[in-house]
Amino acid sequence: MKKLFLVVISSILFAFNANAADMRIALVVKGLGIGFFEAAAEGGQEAASEIGGIEVIYTGPATTTAEAQIEVINSLIAQKVDAIAISANDRDALASIGKKAMDRGITVISWDSGIAEEGRVMNLDPSNTALIGSSNIKWMKNSMGDEGEFAILSATSQANQPKCLD
Template sequence: MFTNGVRLFLLVTTVAVLAACGGAPAAAPTSAPAAPTAAAEAPTAEAPAAAGANYVLVPKNLGNPYFDTANNGAQEAAKELGVTVTYQGPATADATQQIQLLNSLIAQKVNGLAISADDADALVPVGKEAIDSGIPVVTWDSAIAPGGRQVHINQAVSADIAAVQIQMASDLAGGEGQIAILSATSTAPNQNEWIDLMKTELAKPEYAKLELVDTVYGDDDDTKSYSEAQGLFKKYPDLKVIIAPTTVGIAASARAVQDGNLIGKVFVTGLGTPNQMREYVKSGAAPQFALWNPGDLGYLAIYTLDAIHTGKIKGNPGDTFTAGKLGDYTIDPDGVVLLGKPTIFNKDNIDSFDF
């Protein structure tokens, strides 16, 4: 998929945690949610003036620590490349808002778009319009369907992401019992793919004693995700694990477990960042979770976009380019560049990471 020099995150040994009894869930939060990092740009901001190229990093929504970390990596790449990267996105994870923003950016004639899609299919027409207008389109984190983008930067193989989450859930549940999924939006392409693959993973004989009782959606909103987690506690008194494949949902779910005095009875796992999850790992609310480095994802997205814009590559399968500190990459036959494998974080290694 790619050649030497790629910075891979390796899976580390997971921690098995035995379930014990706890109290009833609280009716409302007793601790305030972590304040989101301030967005770098408003969705209606004008394209910046710069000597080099002007690229725009478009997340699913602003105020999300995961995307803010990706922007940090994008800004690092911009500095190395001598270009300007503006960070603009919708206020909420909404495809209609994202399309409106992209139409505005196309009209501004920016030099490239790096997009985490709110809806794979709905964004195809606007992505195609950008490409037809001579604006390269790279997606990252969550892809626009082929036809609406040139290259997708995949954080990891989707099957690996699904497998590691089921593995962690099984470890935390002691190999048996009820589990539930708390996802982002119901239209998020990456979330839906991971959920489908998790269901496939659960069909394996080693997970025969795990029961997926529900899938709910927090819309990548902290308050709604917290409420959905509480709803799962009440609806399924024997629930052992919530899998939240979203950085907003996993933190909200872990906080709900902690606030509800359910540590040791219900465990949370999924995808999160070390800085947001450190407290919950150490408290036992979320003993282990996984992720790639979102900063590297944003960094790689901008290097890929720049390689297309400057003519170093056309964005075709087989094209090879160098992405700064991450090394060399090759676009695979599906038009995808793979960042690497996810890492499992737990109490033994979480303090070694800062993002």
């Protein structure tokens, strides 16, 4: 995760057109207490320590909804953070709050699960959804053979995970 967040932080610095001196970057996750995002926060802290001059604010909502993320982002706008890196619960619902943050001089990028283009300056995807979906189906077929049934469990319909099923 540290390598991923070296890329995230470098992308923010590039988009922000700045150096890292005394920069506050908010890492907004889909929801607190999720192992993947806890690891991301740890990687973000390690990357920030390696670069220096960066404070990472790890935050997110208690519930995995766009409305809860909007509340978190409004709070970050009020705190005048320098940048927000968000994994969105709903790409379209978060576009206007991302635009609001950018209108106030805050650099906004999305990662893992993107915000619609008008609400961010860039999006960093860990992979492409078609590749993830086809790889998962191949792995299931190889492990099950030609018999049996399987179920696919995913996140909310607004999240990026269901796109892997298309």
